[in-house]
Amino acid sequence: DQQVKQNSPSLSVQEGRISILNCDYTNSMFDYFLWYKKYPAEGPTFLISISSIKDKNEDGRFTVFLNKSAKHLSLHIVPSQPGDSAVYFCAAIIIQGAQKLVFGQGTRLTINP
């Protein structure tokens, strides 16, 4: 049962333009949603998160939007830079209980010069 889904395995964007990565979820009980970035041969690193009671969170070039009614969130990167080329994972967590972080399949973002 895939509770968090990233339906685009890859995305290619030109440097300087906006990158939009999408994520859908099925469990309405999730309290927080997180984005992680992963370079080859490294572990995922935390990028940005959003509480389920918010609809937007911004940190520099990164903004996450949450649409609870559609069970959809997106990560916007503006402007995109070559160093943003990586695999991006969407993740979600329920605070009560075991607090298990559930990941999507990931989207490989390539920024072209």
Added chain:
Amino acid sequence: EAGVAQSPRYKIIEKRQSVAFWCNPISGHATLYWYQQILGQGPKLLIQFQNNGVVDDSQLPKDRFSAERLKGVDSTLKIQPAKLEDSAVYLCASSLDRGMNYGYTFGSGTRLTVV
């Protein structure tokens, strides 16, 4: 602050052999996680420790996988015997507590290839 340390970085074994991975979390982090990431998929939680107690091991294949966290610090994950489908990157992560403001800090992982 030193990150989460994992060893070895790479391991190749034949099926039915045994293998062990080691993780040293960030100092003071009470919660430790082992994730399995199969190529093309997102990380999947295998086991979660709070100090040296198991919080969640519902997705750990207990017939072949085992894990321990001695003295609430270092942890080892063992597979015995390994199967071809165990080929994956095994990620260890730790967090200061179970609050969400800190996120998880992941190690670089151990890439296991079973042939």
